Amino acid sequence: MSVRKLFGTDGVRGKANSYPMTADMALRIGAAAGRYFRRDRGSAHRVVIGKDTRLSGYMFENALTAGLTSTGMNVLLLGPVPTPCVGLMTRSMRADLGVMISASHNPAEDNGIKFFGPDGFKLSDQAEIEIETLIEAGVEPAQAGNIGRAKRIDDARFRYGERVKSSLPRDLRLDGLKVVIDCANGAAYRAAPEILWELGADVVPVGVSPDGKNINKGCGSTQPQIAAETVVAHGADVGICLDGDADRVILIDEKGRVADGDQLMALLAARWAEEGLLTGGALVATVMSNLGLERFLAGKGIGLERTGVGDRYVVERMRAGGFNLGGEQSGHIVMTDHATTGDGLMAGLHFLAEMVRSGRRASDLAQQFTPVPQLLKNVRFTAGETPLEETSVQDAIAAAEAALLGQGRLLIRKSGTEPLIRVMAECEDAVLLARTVDNVVAAVTSVVAA
Known part of the structure; x- marks a missing residue:
């Protein structure tokens, strides 16, 4: 299978007005996506576009609209709305495509473009590869009489x-x-x-x-x-x-006190299992979720299905296995009975609902298990570098894995949204935890610095 070049774990993302997040590229992405979703479909072609509050959102909204309408797509502009609203409106408006302009938790100077299919779920890797192929090949615009229209939808947030x-x-x-x-x-x-x-x-x-x-x-x-x-x-x-x-x-x-997504998933999974609402008998989470969560779930007879990092991979596993609850330690909580993607507000409301139902304080509900000590450090690299392929780095990783064997775990990965190598380990022994992470970080840093 081909490798994606533009798309990361959550769409196309980068610094605004720098490749790939330029107005020209957004126009080309819009045209390619429009052509992709017009294939073998009827005469009505619709796309909804939402955005967050970044200044560059105006630029990308206009560029995408131009690209999409040039291929005959009719564009419905939602304005500033949460990402889950785009998934909802894509299905509600019977659209071919949904687009969210956002770089999520990244700084204001960044932005991103992520797509939802007609079912309201994020696109598969294969669909993104095919869109990239169309971008590279160039897209023939629609005839003048078939150019699409754009219209603002004022009640999306309601x-x-x-x-x-x-x-x-x-x-x-x-x-x-x-x-x-x-x-x-x-x-x-x-x-x-x-x-x-x-x-x-x-x-x-x-x-x-x-x-x-x-x-x-x-x-x-x-x-x-x-x-x-x-x-x-x-x-x-x-x-x-x-x-x-x-x-x-x-x-x-x-x-x-702060509680992360693992604690909220533990609460919801246990509650849903007790009520017979947890389909598949398991929670779906990523490799980043804490070992403490896994142990907590096992103690209640609940399975844990792990995926790669990214809520889209969580959702793909949920849909493939028939599970209805999943998420990430970072706070993406996906409840497919109610939404097609992570919804922070919805998840927060379900926590409040449990407070009301149980009459218990947040401090009692937000600490479901004691986390295994976890340490995460990032090393920034330059585009084009492949530090994880260097022999010295691979040797350092092997040594760290051997040191943690039977006592914890090590996870090394490239970020899908930033040029970072993420080094994470879990271990009850704080000294061993710090040493193993620092040794790997030092090895990666020395290669990058060279």
Whole structure:
């Protein structure tokens, strides 16, 4: 099978106005995607486009629209909406294609383009390879009379809100709960506080003043310190931290302590299994999820299916195996009974629902297991370099694996969204953990620096 060149683990991503994230490339990507999805289909061709709050979103929205309409696709523009809203609207509008313009948790100067198929799920690797082939070959535009139209859809976030609320019991209310919601100055800055308020919560909003340049800056799921301080300062019951496109969530208990996606998945999996709602008897998570999660699930007779890193691979395994709950340690929580992709707000609401149902505090629910000590370090490299193929690096990895044998595990991988080598290990012995990670990092660094 061919190797993708443009697409990473979550679409095309990079620094705005630098290859591959240029207006020209976005136009070509749009034209190729339009041509790909017009094949062997009827006369009505539709694509929905959503975006987050990055300044460059205007540029890419216009470029993609130009490319798509040039091939005869009719474009429906949703404006700033969470990524799961695009998956929802793609199916709801009977579109051929959905597009989300976002670089998720990355800084404001980055941006990305990710695609959803007609079923609302992210595209497969093979589909992305075929689109890349069309980009390289060039696309013949439609005849003048067949050029597509563009139209704005003004109520997308309201439709999304109703879908999110419908995933909860109809009689559930959040009266009496004070909730800090950190929207990362991103795509959910309006939708998330509105939905929580509609459900009766006392809402304390953070990160709801996007200016095009402050998305994820000092806030959101990757930087939850301000939200944690706000929870404590306001005496809130819980904090919900989203990322820039709101497809992931990190929770904060009433004491200001942070809980990651593994803890939330443990809570939901155990609850669903108890109620007979966990299909397949297993949770799907990536190789990054903590060993503590695996042990917790095993103790409750629940299996753990591991995949490569990326929520799209989690979803692919869920669909192939008939599982309905999966996610990532980083906070992508996928509930395919209700959504086609990770939905940070929906997952956060299900945590709140469990607080209401059980009458327990967030601190009791957000610490389901004791994590095995985990250490992750990143080494940046230059495009074109292949540090993991160097003999010295492979020797260092083999030595680290031998040192951890029977005591922990080592995971080395290239990031799918940034030029980084990620070195992660888990081990109860803190000294051994630090030494093995540092030795591998040193080996990779020496090759990159050379």
